Structures are given as C-alpha cells and as structure tokens.
Amino acid sequence: MRAGHWQFFRFLAGGVANTTLTYALFVTLGLLMPPLAAYTISYVAGIGLSYLINTLFVFRTRASLRSALQFPGVYLVQYCLGLAILALLTRLGIDSRLAMVVVIAVNIPVTFVLTRYVLQGTTRGSTSKWQ
Numbered sequence: 001m002r003a004g005h006w007q008f009f010r011f012l013a014g015g016v017a018n019t020t021l022t023y024a025l026f027v028t029l030g031l032l033m034p035p036l037a038a039y040t041i042s043y044v045a046g047i048g049l050s051y052l053i054n055t056l057f058v059f060r061t062r063a064s065l066r067s068a069l070q071f072p073g074v075y076l077v078q079y080c081l082g083l084a085i086l087a088l089l090t091r092l093g094i095d096s097r098l099a100m101v102v103v104i105a106v107n108i109p110v111t112f113v114l115t116r117y118v119l120q121g122t123t124r125g126s127t128s129k130w131q
C-alpha cells in the first residue's frame with residue numbers, strides 16, 4: 001500500500017477519535033445550553049486535541065510555533081462552515097444531533113486538505129504531500 005494511503009487512514013482514525021470525543025461533549029453540553037453554544041465549546045476543545053493527533057500521529061511532523069499558530073485557521077474555516085450548516089439545518093427543524101452528523105460529513109474533506117497544507121508546509125525535507 002502506498003505511503004499516502006496510510007496517511008489518509010491515519011487521518012481518518014485520528015478524526016474518528018477526535019470527532020467521537022467532541023461529539024460526546026457537544027451532546028452533553030447540549031443538555032445544558034443551546035446547540036450553537038454547545039457546538040462552539042466542543043469545537044474549541046477539539047482544536048487542541050486535533051493539533052496533537054495530526055502532528056504526532058497523522059502527518060508525523062514536529063509541532064512548531066508556526067504550525068500551532070496557523071492550525072486554528074484551518075478550524076476557523078471549518079467552524080464557520082459547520083456553524084452555517086448547523087444553523088440552517090436546525091432552522092429547518094432538523095434535530096441538532098442529526099444536523100451535527102451532517103456538519104461532520106461535510107467538514108472531513110475540507111479539514112484534510114487544509115490540515116495537510118498547514119502541517120506539511122512547515123516540514124522540511126518532505127518531497128511528497130502523501131507520505
């Protein structure tokens with residue numbers, strides 16, 4: 001199997017772990033507050049975990065100040081996209097827990113491309129985007 005395939009599988013595995021934890025947090029917080037507030041809190045908590053997973057496990061790069069400062073930009077894009085989808089779907093009467101599943105599905109490819117760009121753009125000696 002090509003090295004690039006392993007990178008994508010690691011991304012999916014790391015994403016499943018991060019998504020599971022942040023979704024559980026979202027549902028729990030949703031019992032205590034409105035869906036948009038629960039989404040925001042769980043989203044911010046997931047950024048730190050995602051940075052660690054993606055630098056250490058997925059793309060196997062060194063954590064750096066530069067990538068750490070750029071990384072939240074990836075999630076700002078993802079957040080805005082997810083918030084818009086969540087707001088639209090809940091306004092259409094779709095349960096917030098189901099709407100959140102749609103948010104996750106839409107954000108996966110967006111996040112992979114942007115994360116790979118930020119993290120591999122900061123590594124020296126990498127000749128392939130698909131290691």
